[in-house]
Structures are given as structure tokens and as C-alpha cells.
Amino acid sequence: MDGPFTGEKAGTPCEKAAGAADGPAFASTGPKGHRQRMRQRVLKRGADSLADYEILEMLLFPGVPRRDTKPQAKALINHFGSLAAVLEAPAESLKKQGVGPLSTRLLTLMPAVADSMAKPEEQVRVVLGSWDALLQYCDVHYARLPAGQMRVLFLDSRNQLLADEQVPDEAETSASQPAASKAQTAKAMEEALRSAVAFLLQRVLAVNASAVITIRLTPVTLEPDRQMAADTPFVQMLLKEAPLFAVDVHDHLVLKKGEWRSFRLVGQEW
Structure with missing residues (x-):
């Protein structure tokens, strides 16, 4: 007979009934x-x-x-x-x-x-090697971010995304001095631009990036073309300084509610 107690006695009908009522003695x-x-x-x-x-x-x-x-x-x-x-x-x-x-x-x-x-888990990195991939990434990740800020995408040699960070606002210094003269404002703007570019290039070294893409999230009150013009000094300075750090600047994009402009595609600075 199968079971843990193969040699147990059959027992009387009364004993069986009592056992069934009380349940197993040692469940x-x-x-x-x-x-x-x-x-x-x-x-x-x-x-x-x-x-x-x-x-x-x-x-x-x-x-x-x-x-x-x-x-x-x-x-x-x-x-x-x-x-x-x-x-x-x-x-x-x-x-x-x-x-x-x-x-x-x-x-x-x-x-x-x-x-x-x-084994350490291999991080699955986003590859931004095409326009479609880049624009899709922007649609997904930037839809709810505050307008006006600038983002920088740090890429490796295979266009895999290493980091996505905000660039400090280069206009903050000049905006904080409303009573300054034009010369003072221009100087403050240049210093702010240098600070933003320096931050970006320091982060390039920190994350060991090979290339960057900068992206401006255009404010509602500004048209994309005017935003491109406003960002030109920053792009010029970045293109000038980036080769010193052996990093490629792939592009600077201006985004606004589904619209976008590319400095590289319109021939500016490249």
C-alpha cells in the first residue's frame, strides 16, 4: 500500500469515522x-x-x-x-x-x-544613429519637460546614449541684470555662454563621450527660427571648443510642439 504508513491497521468503522471527523492527528x-x-x-x-x-x-x-x-x-x-x-x-x-x-x-x-x-547585467543603451530614432527619443522623453531649457545627449562612438542632461541656462546671468548697459549685458552673456560650454565639455570627459547633440526646447512665446538665431552664439562657441576635447558635435536641434529645426540640415555652422 502506498503512503507513509504502509503497515498500518485497517481499523474498525467507528475508528475510521472518528478519524474522519477529527482530521489527521499530526497534519x-x-x-x-x-x-x-x-x-x-x-x-x-x-x-x-x-x-x-x-x-x-x-x-x-x-x-x-x-x-x-x-x-x-x-x-x-x-x-x-x-x-x-x-x-x-x-x-x-x-x-x-x-x-x-x-x-x-x-x-x-x-x-x-x-x-x-x-555576471553584471549589461545595460541596454538607446542607439540614436538615425533621425527617426533621435526624434522618437525626443518625443518620448521631452514631452513634459519645461520649455526653454537646453538638453545635451552624450553619445559613445556607436551613437549609444550615455547620458541625457540639462545644460545650465546661459541667459540666466544677463537676465538677472536688467539695468546693465549693452556692453555689460554682452559681457555677461559671453561669460554665461562660456560657463555653459565649459560645463558641457566637463561632462563629456566625465561620461567618456565621443559625441554630443544639443537640443533646445523652445518656449511657447518664441518661434523655432528665432530660437535658432538666439542659440547661434552658443553653437558657435561649442563648435570652436569641442575639437580641443576630441568630441564631435553631431547637431543642435530646436524643438517646439512637434516642430523641429536642425542647424546641420540648414547649413549653419557646419
């Missing part, structure tokens, strides 16, 4: 109860709470559904010397020690799983 005993307790233990305390033989015991559960796996787990560790040695053992060696086909496949898979988890 947590046997392989099923033991496995449930171990699972609850892992959920509450984590796998670190298990001894090596208990970890192996649980790995044997799927291949041995109705039998206590603790004796086999201990026997395997005694034979091979450690849990790690059991998991690294060839399939044939495991089979010789009485490990079934399903358990053998599972145990021999563990080293590959461990190696995979130990």
Missing part, C-alpha cells in the same frame, strides 16, 4: 508537512536560514514528490564532500548515487544559473 508530519514547514521557513527567514543539506533537500523536492529527501541530501553531501561539490558533479556521478533523471537535470543546471547571476 504536519510526513514529507508534505515537512516540505511546507521548510518553505515557510525560507519565506520568513530567507535561504540563509537553511543548512547546506536542507538546501539540497529542497532542490530534490521536484524530482522526489512523495518521499523524504533529507537522507538522500545528507548522503550526497557525505559522498561528494560539500553542497558545491554535489552541484558541480557530473550527471553520471549523480545517477550512480541514486539521483533520478529530473533531479539530475536540475542539480547540474545550478552552476550555470549561479554563473549567470554572478
Whole structure:
């Protein structure tokens, strides 16, 4: 008779009825109860709470559904010397020690799983190697950003995006001096431009970029063409300084609600 108690007596009808009414006397005993307790233990305390033989015991559960796996787990560790040695053992060696086909496949898979988890995850980078890819990126990422700011995309030699950051507002200094003379305003503007370009090139070195694309999010009150004219001094200075840092300036875009302008496509500065 199958079951944990193969030699039990049949019992009288009254005894059977009483047993059915009261339920199992020891519901947590046997392989099923033991496995449930171990699972609850892992959920509450984590796998670190298990001894090596208990970890192996649980790995044997799927291949041995109705039998206590603790004796086999201990026997395997005694034979091979450690849990790690059991998991690294060839399939044939495991089979010789009485490990079934399903358990053998599972145990021999563990080293590959461990190696995979130990490898650093490769970051999937956005590739901006075409106009369609660039404009789609802008549509997705800039739709809700405040208008007026300038963004810079830092790219590697394969046009993979390394970083997307805001460039400090080069007009902030001049705007903070409303009573300044034209000469003072021009000087302040130039200093602000130099500061913005310097920031951008410092970040180029920090992220090890090979190229950049700058993007202006045009304010509602300004037309794209006028924004291009306003950004020309910045673009000129960036094109002048970038070669000193061995970085390519792919383009400067002006965006406004689905409209866009490209300095490179209209022939300015390039």
C-alpha cells in the first residue's frame, strides 16, 4: 500500500469515522508537512536560514514528490564532500548515487544559473544613429519637460546614449541684470555662454563621450527660427571648443510642439 504508513491497521468503522471527523492527528508530519514547514521557513527567514543539506533537500523536492529527501541530501553531501561539490558533479556521478533523471537535470543546471547571476547585467543603451530614432527619443522623453531649457545627449562612438542632461541656462546671468548697459549685458552673456560650454565639455570627459547633440526646447512665446538665431552664439562657441576635447558635435536641434529645426540640415555652422 502506498503512503507513509504502509503497515498500518485497517481499523474498525467507528475508528475510521472518528478519524474522519477529527482530521489527521499530526497534519504536519510526513514529507508534505515537512516540505511546507521548510518553505515557510525560507519565506520568513530567507535561504540563509537553511543548512547546506536542507538546501539540497529542497532542490530534490521536484524530482522526489512523495518521499523524504533529507537522507538522500545528507548522503550526497557525505559522498561528494560539500553542497558545491554535489552541484558541480557530473550527471553520471549523480545517477550512480541514486539521483533520478529530473533531479539530475536540475542539480547540474545550478552552476550555470549561479554563473549567470554572478555576471553584471549589461545595460541596454538607446542607439540614436538615425533621425527617426533621435526624434522618437525626443518625443518620448521631452514631452513634459519645461520649455526653454537646453538638453545635451552624450553619445559613445556607436551613437549609444550615455547620458541625457540639462545644460545650465546661459541667459540666466544677463537676465538677472536688467539695468546693465549693452556692453555689460554682452559681457555677461559671453561669460554665461562660456560657463555653459565649459560645463558641457566637463561632462563629456566625465561620461567618456565621443559625441554630443544639443537640443533646445523652445518656449511657447518664441518661434523655432528665432530660437535658432538666439542659440547661434552658443553653437558657435561649442563648435570652436569641442575639437580641443576630441568630441564631435553631431547637431543642435530646436524643438517646439512637434516642430523641429536642425542647424546641420540648414547649413549653419557646419
